[in-house]
Amino acid sequence: MSKRTRIFLGILLAYAIGVGLLMYRQLQDIDPRYRESAEENLVETAQLMATLLEGSSRDGTLQVEALGPVFQALYARRFKADIYGFEKTRVELRMTVVDRGGTVVFDSTNRSLGADHSLWRDIRRALQGEYGARTTPDVEGDASSSVMYVAAPIRVGGAIVGAVSVGKPVQSFGQFVQAARRKTLLVGTTSVVAVLLLVVILSVWLVRPFGVVADYVRYVKAQRSFSLPRLTRRALKAIGAAYDEMRDALAGRNYVADYVQTLTHEVKSPLSAIRGAAELLQEPMPDADRARFVANIVRETQRIQELVDRMMELTALESRRTLDAPVAVPLRALLQELVASVQPAAAARGLQVVLEDGDDATVQGDAFLLQRAVSNLVDNALDFSPAGGTVTLALHRKGRQAELTVRDHGPGIPDYAGDKVFEKFYSLARPQSRKKSTGLGLPFVKEIAELHEGRVTLANAPGGGALATLSLPLGDGGA
Numbered sequence: 001m002s003k004r005t006r007i008f009l010g011i012l013l014a015y016a017i018g019v020g021l022l023m024y025r026q027l028q029d030i031d032p033r034y035r036e037s038a039e040e041n042l043v044e045t046a047q048l049m050a051t052l053l054e055g056s057s058r059d060g061t062l063q064v065e066a067l068g069p070v071f072q073a074l075y076a077r078r079f080k081a082d083i084y085g086f087e088k089t090r091v092e093l094r095m096t097v098v099d100r101g102g103t104v105v106f107d108s109t110n111r112s113l114g115a116d117h118s119l120w121r122d123i124r125r126a127l128q129g130e131y132g133a134r135t136t137p138d139v140e141g142d143a144s145s146s147v148m149y150v151a152a153p154i155r156v157g158g159a160i161v162g163a164v165s166v167g168k169p170v171q172s173f174g175q176f177v178q179a180a181r182r183k184t185l186l187v188g189t190t191s192v193v194a195v196l197l198l199v200v201i202l203s204v205w206l207v208r209p210f211g212v213v214a215d216y217v218r219y220v221k222a223q224r225s226f227s228l229p230r231l232t233r234r235a236l237k238a239i240g241a242a243y244d245e246m247r248d249a250l251a252g253r254n255y256v257a258d259y260v261q262t263l264t265h266e267v268k269s270p271l272s273a274i275r276g277a278a279e280l281l282q283e284p285m286p287d288a289d290r291a292r293f294v295a296n297i298v299r300e301t302q303r304i305q306e307l308v309d310r311m312m313e314l315t316a317l318e319s320r321r322t323l324d325a326p327v328a329v330p331l332r333a334l335l336q337e338l339v340a341s342v343q344p345a346a347a348a349r350g351l352q353v354v355l356e357d358g359d360d361a362t363v364q365g366d367a368f369l370l371q372r373a374v375s376n377l378v379d380n381a382l383d384f385s386p387a388g389g390t391v392t393l394a395l396h397r398k399g400r401q402a403e404l405t406v407r408d409h410g411p412g413i414p415d416y417a418g419d420k421v422f423e424k425f426y427s428l429a430r431p432q433s434r435k436k437s438t439g440l441g442l443p444f445v446k447e448i449a450e451l452h453e454g455r456v457t458l459a460n461a462p463g464g465g466a467l468a469t470l471s472l473p474l475g476d477g478g479a
Helices: 003-056 068-077 121-127 171-222 230-249 253-281 287-318 331-348 367-384 443-449
Strands: 081-083 086-088 092-100 104-107 132-137 146-154 159-169 327-330 353-355 362-365 392-400 401-405 455-460 467-471
Touching: 003 171, 068 092, 068 171, 086 171, 086 455, 092 121, 092 146, 121 132, 121 146, 121 159, 132 327, 159 171, 253 287, 327 331, 331 353, 331 367, 331 392, 331 401, 362 367, 362 467, 367 392, 367 401, 367 443, 367 467, 443 455, 443 467
Parallel strands: 353 392
Antiparallel strands: 081 086, 092 104, 092 159, 132 146, 146 159, 327 362, 392 401, 401 467, 455 467
């Protein structure tokens, strides 16, 4: 996993945990906040009704006869109130009045008239002159039927002669709670998407500074004496170079510039040869020389054509993110078919291609692309094999991976080229012809491997020669 990927996942994970905890806290906090607001309104309503009853009960006897018609008319009343997008059409407020013994003398819903409510928490505390509140479900065990109650004492002549309890169903403000939760989730999701895009940019910007710090530390360690001006200049220079590099990386300039520069370099040589031959053909010369220069032009034109074709294939492959329609590909059958197809060309060069006995394996992928990848590795091995040499193919299963290996017995990979063989346009001279290839074959194989969630390596084999290994994840079932 690259540094950029690790930074990206690290920042994203930290943000996801933070947002998750924050959203969890916010979602849990919404309902209590609405309940607090509702309770505050119930407190004022209870105090209002208690004051009204105190005014009509001056002799100490609770006068509740007038409440019945009022609440009947109130419940029958219909209206339309648009409250932040929610329409309210009727009153859901409840009221209960009890005497000093806790017996219900009035109930706006007519459900508990004459019942003993002295043990209800809100009534009991109100009759003691304290603040009382409770939440009780209308249906046992059904939290959605809960009703919030707040009670206030009724005082006449300084003595508590009863209590009034007002209630409001939780469902009446539950719709506001659900709407608030939906909005919170929407904001959180939008935030995650926005930060995801930001992290992609930040991961690009942060990778290079880590490398700059490491380079600067190595530079400081290499200094024999301490010089603050020199170290400061070096630090400023490194920071400036890193800034330019990151800016170009974000704009994609480096990739395009490198591509154009290397392609121009590769095309310049055959174009010069074609131009030189064309100029010479304008002069009188023997037929044999003329034929030789014409053949030169044809050969260099084919070289440019091959370079352009390979580059177009590689560019098309790089633009793909996933396989369109992966199928089960039996690898041993693929290798057997490939060996049979390259055997005549190899024999014409005095070489032999052999497939070792071993495992069989099936992977999910594109059979054509996999065949092209192995074919490139075999062609590369044939180019570097000495006369009379053998190119050996093998297939082994290691855990959940299938490993295809291609080995030659040529000169191997020079130390200076070990980390460059998969770079675009990089090529080593062939031992026999001393000519280079397009340098796009191995990058093409690398792209195919990554498209199949695998990897390819090229290293010197024990005993001489080079060993290319294409590792691919086994398909479902591990066949």
